[in-house]
Amino acid sequence: MATAIKxxxxxxxxxxxxxxxxxxxxxxTGLKEILDAVKIPKGSFYNYFSSKENYAAEVIQHYIEPxxxxxxxxxxxxxxxxxxxxxxxFGELITALENAGFKGGCLLGNxxxxxxxxxxxxxxxxxxxxxxxxxxxxxxxxKAQNEGTVRIDKPAENMAALLTNAWQGAxxxxxIEQSSEPLKQCCHDLLDDYFKVR
Numbered sequence: 001m002a003t004a005i006k007x008x009x010x011x012x013x014x015x016x017x018x019x020x021x022x023x024x025x026x027x028x029t030g031l032k033e034i035l036d037a038v039k040i041p042k043g044s045f046y047n048y049f050s051s052k053e054n055y056a057a058e059v060i061q062h063y064i065e066p067x068x069x070x071x072x073x074x075x076x077x078x079x080x081x082x083x084x085x086x087x088x089x090f091g092e093l094i095t096a097l098e099n100a101g102f103k104g105g106c107l108l109g110n111x112x113x114x115x116x117x118x119x120x121x122x123x124x125x126x127x128x129x130x131x132x133x134x135x136x137x138x139x140x141x142x143k144a145q146n147e148g149t150v151r152i153d154k155p156a157e158n159m160a161a162l163l164t165n166a167w168q169g170a171x172x173x174x175x176i177e178q179s180s181e182p183l184k185q186c187c188h189d190l191l192d193d194y195f196k197v198r
Contacts, residue, residue, distance in 0.1 A: 010048045012038040017059035022104045026056055026115050026122075056111070057125035063107045064129040068136060075140045082143030083150060083191065090167075090187045094180050102178050105171040112168075134160045141195065150195050163190055 016037045020029045031052055035042055049055040070092070074085040097105075104110075108129055115122050138160035144150035150159070166186045173182035 006047070009038065009040055009044075013040065013045075013048060013055070014059055014062040017055060018063045018107060021056065021059060022107050022110065026111060053119050053121045056115075056119070057121040060108065060111065060122065060125040060129050064133060068132060071133070071136050071140075075136065075143070081147050081149060082140045082145075083147070083196075086137070086140045086144070087187065087191050090183075090191070094183045094187070097174065097183065098180050102174050102180070105175050106168065109168045109171055130164065134164050137163055144195075149197060151197050154195075159190075159195055163195075166190060 013034065016034055017029075020034060020037070031042065031045060034055075035045055045055075049058065071089050074080065074089040075082070077085060080088065108126055111122060112126055116126060117123065134157075138156045141150055141156040141159050141163075145152050145156055150156075166189075167183070170182040170186035174180060
């Protein structure tokens with residue numbers, strides 16, 4: 001029972017961390033407000049995490065997991081070809097961001113800009129999250145190549161890296177323009193044009 005409660009507390013801390021780090025950034029979020037939000041005493045925090053930096057590194061992995069699951073679900077759908085699966089996935093993300101009023105963007109992109117090079121633990125965690133995500137995108141593009149819908153003169157891994165980079169940039173543009181147009185343009189230019197077989 002104690003283990004279950006401890007796991008629940010850790011999950012709550014990580015979920016609260018995603019929300020607060022997204023809204024306020026790493027430096028703008030204090031441990032006290034995280035602990036107050038989940039009603040855990042300060043001393044107990046160190047039963048779960050060795051430091052705020054270690055906590056942020058785990059929050060990053062907690063944040064990316066639902067996106068990995070969501071993307072994988074589309075790619076595993078037997079009714080969808082690889083390219084349609086990718087388009088459906090990004091379409092869902094765009095709709096969710098529109099419904100959220102373009103708030104937040106991507107925690108990975110936010111933290112890359114804020115602390116990417118200043119915290120080794122967070123840098124490694126960000127790299128792991130991005131690489132996991134990119135590998136799954138590459139698998140989808142590879143599937144589409146095998147199905148004859150995506151060009152084969154470029155490696156799937158390179159196209160997945162380009163898609164990841166372009167999407168991160170489009171998310172930043174979305175925030176300043178308060179519009180999903182940069183996201184739609186990114187998907188259209190790559191998935192409907194540049195990546196497609198000529």
